Amino acid sequence: MTLTEKDNNYIWHPYTHQKDKVDAIPIVKGKKSYLYDDKGKKYLDAVSSWWVNIHGHGNRFIAKKLYQQAKKLQQVIFTQFTHKPAVTLAEKLLPHLPGSFSKVFYSDNGSTATEVAIKMCIQYWQNKGVTERNKILAFRNAYHGDTFGAMSVSERGIYTYAFRDKLFEVIFIDVPNGNNWDTITGIINSNANEIACFIYEPLLQGAGGMLMHDAHHLQTLLEYVKQKEIICIADEVLTGFYRTGRFFAGDYMSEKADVICLSKALTGGNMALGITACTQNIFDSFVSEDKMATFFHGHSFTANPLACTAALASLELLQKSKCQKKIKIIQNYHKIFCDELKPFETNGIIKNIRQCGTVMAFEIVTQHPDDYLNSIVNDVMNFSLKKGIYLRPMGNTLYIMPPYTTTNKQLLEIYSVISDFLNK
Numbered sequence: 001m002t003l004t005e006k007d008n009n010y011i012w013h014p015y016t017h018q019k020d021k022v023d024a025i026p027i028v029k030g031k032k033s034y035l036y037d038d039k040g041k042k043y044l045d046a047v048s049s050w051w052v053n054i055h056g057h058g059n060r061f062i063a064k065k066l067y068q069q070a071k072k073l074q075q076v077i078f079t080q081f082t083h084k085p086a087v088t089l090a091e092k093l094l095p096h097l098p099g100s101f102s103k104v105f106y107s108d109n110g111s112t113a114t115e116v117a118i119k120m121c122i123q124y125w126q127n128k129g130v131t132e133r134n135k136i137l138a139f140r141n142a143y144h145g146d147t148f149g150a151m152s153v154s155e156r157g158i159y160t161y162a163f164r165d166k167l168f169e170v171i172f173i174d175v176p177n178g179n180n181w182d183t184i185t186g187i188i189n190s191n192a193n194e195i196a197c198f199i200y201e202p203l204l205q206g207a208g209g210m211l212m213h214d215a216h217h218l219q220t221l222l223e224y225v226k227q228k229e230i231i232c233i234a235d236e237v238l239t240g241f242y243r244t245g246r247f248f249a250g251d252y253m254s255e256k257a258d259v260i261c262l263s264k265a266l267t268g269g270n271m272a273l274g275i276t277a278c279t280q281n282i283f284d285s286f287v288s289e290d291k292m293a294t295f296f297h298g299h300s301f302t303a304n305p306l307a308c309t310a311a312l313a314s315l316e317l318l319q320k321s322k323c324q325k326k327i328k329i330i331q332n333y334h335k336i337f338c339d340e341l342k343p344f345e346t347n348g349i350i351k352n353i354r355q356c357g358t359v360m361a362f363e364i365v366t367q368h369p370d371d372y373l374n375s376i377v378n379d380v381m382n383f384s385l386k387k388g389i390y391l392r393p394m395g396n397t398l399y400i401m402p403p404y405t406t407t408n409k410q411l412l413e414i415y416s417v418i419s420d421f422l423n424k
């Protein structure tokens with residue numbers, strides 16, 4: 001049996017419609033921005049393998065660090081024990097985070113990072129004896145993960161539809177745009193004393209359709225929400241590590257979050273790791289004589305030493321001038337391509353061209369609704385795969401989020417394949 005046949009026999013792939021699925025492509029190797037299949041064909045990974053591989057694939061520096069760590073300690077229960085990679089990562093990362101964060105709680109992925117954040121905030125108020133503050137405020141079109149808590153604070157849509165009856169109630173508001181302030185504040189005001197926390201993806205709502213919003217309006221909302229003593233959770237699982245052009249999206253605003261969630265690019269796409277960092281004030285509410293004030297949350301692989309090592313190595317690479325220069329180049333190139341796409345917008349072929357840092361997106365105009373199930377997705381993927389570019393549109397939303405290893409020439413290749421598709 002070939003690998004593909006075995007895959008079809010044994011494997012269930014995520015986010016994949018099973019009835020009309022095509023064979024998954026066996027990937028045997030990754031190098032910088034390329035993935036190589038078993039027949040030697042290479043694919044330019046224009047989406048950083050679900051937004052994680054900022055340093056591309058097969059990074060030798062990170063691999064070496066991982067190998068050295070694996071020989072020493074690859075896993076240890078993180079209750080009574082600690083280790084250098086976990087402590088050093090917290091020590092090195094905390095000063096860079098956008099806010100006054102003082103404690104790091106480790107988990108495994110983006111969904112667990114947001115679950116931890118929500119649970120932390122709900123219990124914060126309970127630990128303080130404030131029982132009425134137990135509601136959560138979130139943005140429409142949000143996506144915070146696929147576990148139940150994370151789904152509950154996400155948009156009620158295609159991703160959550162089958163579970164709609166099982167999700168807890170959340171107060172949803174629109175992203176502020178300068179015209180909807182009264183509606184937003186009205187909703188917040190009528191629930192203010194019952195809201196425990198507000199969770200938001202700053203500047204860029206990724207899985208909701210690469211929707212972008214303005215830092216200025218978000219800043220105003222954060223100021224307002226904080227006046228009401230609502231805890232602010234920045235979900236920077238996607239936006240962290242220079243995706244928006246700055247280290248964190250929170251760096252665009254002077255009003256800071258109390259809790260921040262990180263994952264995805266945290267380890268440079270080498271190991272699964274989640275971080276939820278909080279302020280001293282939040283942590284202090286868990287320091288009590290009362291044993292019930294304990295945060296009863298943990299995962300088998302909490303603070304896995306290999307994952308923490310990969311994150312430290314990734315952080316080191318990220319701060320190098322070569323990487324910083326590349327991030328700027330990607331932004332500039334995207335900006336030029338956005339301008340070049342304008343005639344397609346004028347001709348009604350695409351709409352909503354937008355850019356946030358190293359991410360750019362637009363919608364392809366079709367006869368079908370603008371959503372994740374729009375069938376244009378297969379046309380785009382098949383077309384680009386044939387040309388050696390891996391793009392994974394969300395419905396008719398086409399976006400580019402390349403690894404920071406992508407060369408100028410490779411960026412132009414991605415753009416040219418997209419233009420060719422639109423010219424078809």
Ligand SMILES: Cc1ncc(COP(=O)(O)O)c(C=O)c1O
Binds near residue numbers: 112236239264
């Ligand atoms: C903003 C945000 N939060 C949370 C998640 C969930 O992360 P994971 O897929 O690692 O569970 C995602 C994933 O796309 C995300 O974009």
